[in-house]
Amino acid sequence: MILRLSGLAGLLLLVEALPRLGLVADLPPTSRILTALADEAGTTAFWAAVGDTLTAWALGLVIAVAAGVTGGLVIGAVPALRAWTASTVEFLRPIPSVALIPLAVLLYGTSLGSTLLLVVYAAFWQVLVQVLYGVADVDPVADETARSFRFSPWARLRHVLWPTALPYVFTGIRLAAAVALVLAVTAELVIGAPGLGSVIAVAQSSGALPTMYALIVVTGLLGVAINIGARYAERRFLSWHQSVRAEMAL
């Protein structure tokens, strides 16, 4: 624990010392960034921006997860579907979501919808691909057992596919949660949709450096919180699963 904190403390000290010693211009020392952060935290506009960013993040994530899980299970469960869609998935997946920025602006201007479009697009593939991996990982013996007992397709989905795919679903959600935040802030920054990203842009164009850094720190902290939360949820829901057990041993 002490070690863990020492790394952070070292970073804070470094950022305090470098500008004070005149080694880097344009980087405000830690103390000024923290003051700016405290000032921001006292304004309602700041919390509204945090709220906007988190709303876009959460909504986008929910849509992406719902679509990704449904799509993944359906495609994964039907081999023919998988074969026919594979090339399209492989083509659409690597399209960088920033390429959609102009489309987003056209459809939604600078509203929440723009951010959502980018977030959903980027997060959807993370979930879909993981679910596809998960369904492919189904133990053939388990599947054949289910078939030999004449399970209905729904029962196979419920008792064989879903439990196998679940850990993958969580991995997908964890990855998607991180990507969704990155895209939410990016969309706000580049397009100007309301949220932390657009406040960062305003701080930058106003030449308010400490505020800009303070806001960047906030986005980082949000990201850390989301990662920790996702990992905690994964561990809680999957406590029975092998991969988590192995991670916890010793």
Added chain:
Amino acid sequence: MLEVQDLRKVYRSDRREVEALRDLTFTVDAGELVCLVGPSGCGKTTLLRCIAGLLDPTGGAVRVDGREVAGPPPGMAVVFQEYGRSLFPWMTVRDNVELPLKQKKIPKARRATLVADSLAAVGLDGTQTAYPWQLSGGMQQRVAIARAVAYEPSILLMDEPFAAVDAQTRADLEDLVRELWQRLGVTILFVTHDIDEAVYLGQRVIMLSASPTVVQDQLTVDLPAARDQLHTRADPRFTAQRTRVYEQIQAAKGRTAAQPPAPLGS
């Protein structure tokens, strides 16, 4: 050759201490084949890792040729139980066997001979370019044995090497170990939880208690040097000695029943 003296190992974590090995003393002479047998969870693997220099003991000492072990000693080879995990899956069979030889800075031509000979000795000609995972479990364990043999060790540690293979393969591999031992004159310390295997293989059987482990008893196996699966196992002397080991192990288990279980034993 190998001396284990007052060996003690205690695992410490934040909240608790687990005593795995209490006080172990025994020796193995040069050229001997000694089996260590004990109930499951009795700290056999801990002991073996201490001997191999992979784990620092809390007290006591391990000496090889009179020199105290601190880190893996040269001239010692180890065959682990988990054959699937002890071979490098990204290397072919040949590279797996050859890598330790490269580390020993053995010239290339000599390495090739050693690899070919050792693979032939374990009956794995023609598998050099295969990957370990393309082989069956028994064949994988043969590769691990070939790797140990090619290393030309003076002492060979085997940690329950056949626990995870099927019965037929196991019998074959047991005979392979005895054959290699007799042919190469190497010292072997063979750890197992299988009493039959211990008696069938060993010149001597050291019985361990349950954790925290001490030496429960020792037995010199009174069987002819030439052994085979069919006749040796039917020999009344085999049965008698097997029974004796079995009783000691049962006694060792009974002793633990009165004590709280030790979760971090092995």
Added chain:
Amino acid sequence: MRRALRLLALPALLFTVWYAASLGSENFYAPPLRTILAAFADTWTPERLRADVLPSLGRLTAGYALAAVLGVALGVAVGANRRLRAAAEPVLEFFRAVPPPVLVPVIMLFAGIGDGMKIIVIVSGCVWPVLLNTVEGVRAVDGVLSDTSRAYGVTGVARLRHLLLPAASPQIVAGLRQALSIAIILMVISEMVAASNGLGFTIVQFQRSFAIPEMWSGIILLGLLGFVLSELFRLAERFLLAWYHGLRDASRS
């Protein structure tokens, strides 16, 4: 033949649907696909590709390669050392969580406006998945394999080369794959500010000058680029991790 049909059927269908649906489009910003395709042919001439796509690819390659080397090197160091890992992990987690595009203005302050800045922006985003995956991979090296190496005297550089790197390679490759898509995104974003050439710059320039069919053609090119790069990556992975896929298939059947 059947395989080719399966590969092409759905993309062809979607393409046709788009083509047909957009044929009579009056929307200024959503021109007919026919117009976009015509613009594509006119816009992406060999000279244009050389002048704009080549510099982009150069920055992408430089940034990606640098991030890979840096990420693996640091990852091995951190992953193999418990104390270092404990001290560095919170800091690394924080930097990974910062959305890379917000760092563009910051990096500009330090690295100026040249190619160096754009490469650093790419590195700053790509290095984390590589680094953290390498840490995980090195940390998760099989205990038995590690013991085997030690017992047979495989230490030092040989341990790195024959044990740590190959054992962590599936994770490292997974990190590199994540990094690739981030790299493309950051290549575009870094070119959206302070650039005078590049694919990202060109797309923004088309957008600003209301050359909408040209802009869409740029987006299609960007998609094609992403697709080609990920296919190249797949080929490389299949070659590098042949043992791993074989192992997985073997343990599954």
Added chain:
Amino acid sequence: MRRWIAGLAVLALAAAGAGCGSGDAGKDSGGADKVKVGVIPIVDVAPIYLGQQKGFFSARRIELTMESGQGGAAIVPGVVSGQFQFGFSNLTSLLIAQTRNVPIKVVANGVASTGQAGKDFGGVAVRKGSPITKPADLAGKKIAVNTLKNIGDTTVRESVRKAGGDPAGITFVEIPFANMPAALEAGQVDAAWVVEPSLSAVTAAGGRVVAWNYVDAAPALTVAAYFASTKLIADDADLVERFTAAMNESLTYADAHPDEVRAVLGSYTKIDPKVRAALTLPKWPTTINRSSVETLAKLGAQDGIFAGATPDLTKILP
């Protein structure tokens, strides 16, 4: 195929959302029109914020919401698609849009240069101790502008041309205004076309302005304007008329009350109060200086930013 149905459903949902958002200048119970204006959060748009505070819009039954976009590239599509009823953009961008037949038209003046060399809100600055002292020295140099092929580079070229220099050899590089002070300081560029508040940062660091490009381009140059889609102008002429009136009142008020402008800047930017008190404000006349727009069109054509076309001023200006 089913996945595609799911995917299409998401897209359809998205499109439906867009549909709901478009053109909803809906009236609330009080009869006021809800109006969204796409603006860039910079000094230039202070009047609209001030006018909103003063109630110039609500008095005309307009309920105003400002949506900040990063530059005109995000605002024009927003106005065309009906996300915003009005938008703010510089005139060169509007002229480019006109040559491409983007269906928009100016409805009110935005911001104008002060027309006074030495006291304008933007200019070409160099760092302390730079050998560049006059516009002609800029020939062949590396100059930062916020956007390439736009109002910055065309007017800077004109400054150099008017001073007798050859603008052909100038290299323009794109840098956001906020990064220009640092870029000048670090010597990444020889000069920078910079506007307030970054201009104050440059002069505070000892930098000098060597050319007043807006002033050189045309007297009292109209820099930017508010615009609407031609569809809105045709469909709801009344709303546009009320917006224009409110906007004009705001511009006049802002021009007459610089202190209140400085105060309102604090509400939508993060400019330091000290800088706010000292920076040079632009002019906010209500009339568009037509001849200056003609000049911009001529300059743009000269520099080839219209891709060979000639902007038709009657179609873009009211």
